[in-house]
Amino acid sequence: MEEKEESVGLSGTCEEDGDDEFKWWEKENNDDSVKWVTLRHNGVMFPPEYEPLPSHVRLYYDGKAVELPPEAEEVAGFFAALLESDHAKNPVFQRNFFNDFLEVLKRYGGAKNGVEVSSFDKCDFSKMFEYLQLQREQRKQLSPQEKKQLKLEKDQLEEPFKYCYLDGRKEQVGNFRIEPPDLFRGRGAHPKTGKLKRRVYPEDVVLNMDKDAAIPDPPAGHKWGEIRHDNTVQWLCMWRENISNSFKYVRLAANSSQKGMSDFKKFEKARELKKYIDIIRSDYRRSLKSKVMLERQIAVATYLIDVFALRAGGEKSEDEADTVGCCSLRYEHVTLKPPFTVIFDFLGKDSIRYYQEVEVDKQVFKNLTIFKRPPKQPGHQLFDRLDPSILNKHLQNYMPGLTAKVFRTYNASKTMQDQLDLIPNEGSVTEKIVRYNAANRAVAILCNHQRTLGRGHAASMQKANEKLEEYQWQKIRYKKAILQLDESELKKNPKYFKEIKDLTKEEQMAIHKRVIEREREKYKRKFTRENEKRKFDKEELLTDSQLKSWLDDVDELEKQYAQELETDEIVLKPTLLNVEKLKAQVEKLEQRIATSSIQLKDKEDNSTVALSTSKISYIDPRLSVVFCKKYNVPLEKIFTKALREKFKWAIESADENWRF
């Protein structure tokens, strides 16, 4: 304990922790080649060692239990844990996993009981899977106190790594944990998906800190790979991963001054583009007709990046998923439909599909036709003279630091501002938030930010739809009942009763069935639950005849509905046999139908759009701050706690008149 204190305590010199905050946004700072003067931290947290499974939990091969060496068992366990996921069904994932698994198995001497494992199809991971599931269940079942205790222990273990001292200021570290070994979960059709991501040891890790900083002790029996003192970079720790041989970094958290400054600079750069956008646009429109092919390609690419918010699109290697951006678009990704319609259909970042049928500028259409002319064919680059570095160099002629991605930030924030400007300053806070989210959604759609539908999405959609249908049915029943009570109502307002014929017999029957079934379930559940409770309280149990009497009531209701269907005579509780009361009920139902269908539509519209990425990375947070101030919406309705910390600079610096 004391030791930890000491090494971080060497923060030394400067300010106290806590109150006097560093308001970097109030200071002028243009040079960011040097990121810090002093940097001190306690290194990184390593994942726990592997704990072998109990001996009765085994991989089965061709029906026989396999005694795996722990190193191989760990890898098999990674697969077993994913057994019910899509990964485990992916043949590439299976093959990559199995190759690496066999290699580990061989390296550690094969199965201890001599079982020769060679075919994936003969492996049965289900026992391992069940055990892992059970453990998860048990963890969930723990009492609140036990959970609290575990959390406390976890926090204590993490404490030394959560913070660092940067120029004497205490700042939060982002990902202070070394990534644990696992199977690589590449997105889309990644050729390496399923490969073993190996365990990282201190020997693999480079620490970055100032020269006078105390070097934290590596875990017992280990040494650090290297200690570096590079103050031109932001990272605290780094290691090389074995899947694509690139680096992983430990850096500061999103709420740190460093990240905040970068963020601020990003948005200021995007705002700077305002000054140049008109000339850039008129230039690329002119260059669409240039005699030089390269210039035409630059013009079309800039147009696509500006108008459709495409990414730059760098070249990718053979052993990554085949995804593209603007410069790497190929022949088959663009379909031309005269006179001006273009269909884009390709996989972008994270293998998210970009599909848009759009009208484009006449000359853009012409140029795309030229770019696709024979001998070009599927597989060929559309922009064969172009790559992001050429494009970015061209953009930098207009504005220092301008690159393709700045257009995404610029257009996203511009769109948000324009959308927010359209919102009338009226109505409830909830209504204003709905409007804000609609503006946010416009940005997310521009950037093609998607999310895959959750597991239960289709089901919950259907449920909501059925509910709506049932409201409608109930409403019609009440209207019919009104006419039974007083036929003259029909003449008074024929329109009001028009919808009583809207549901067919079949539809009504289906609704009856659902309503009845739900009632039955309700009573059955009520019965079991009540008895469990009574058993616990040592009270007398409800008898089966009690349940039966409830269910008989439901049967009765079922008969009644069937009867209604036959005779078209509605039977209602005596208390409801009153025209005014029924009309009030109808009114209530109409309200419910209105709100439910709006919610339903909202849910549907939102189901495949992810709002968070644009909120976190593209929309200048000052826009949201200004919106909240002007429209009197509490900021915490728009920004979560984490986002309020990340955007502290924006919250404290934007006044009501701020414009992007």
Place this chain on the structure above:
DNA sequence: AAACAGACTTAGAACGATTATT
């Protein structure tokens, strides 16, 4: 100018916590 290494931002999935619903 191409290829590569390095360092940073942006991205959706997974998971855990919280809130709404029954």
Place this chain on the structure above:
DNA sequence: AATAATCGTTCTAAGTCTGTTT
């Protein structure tokens, strides 16, 4: 009170872009 739906956070993969080397 249990269960389902939603929200918020964590995790790490997958981009962009710069600078260096050949």
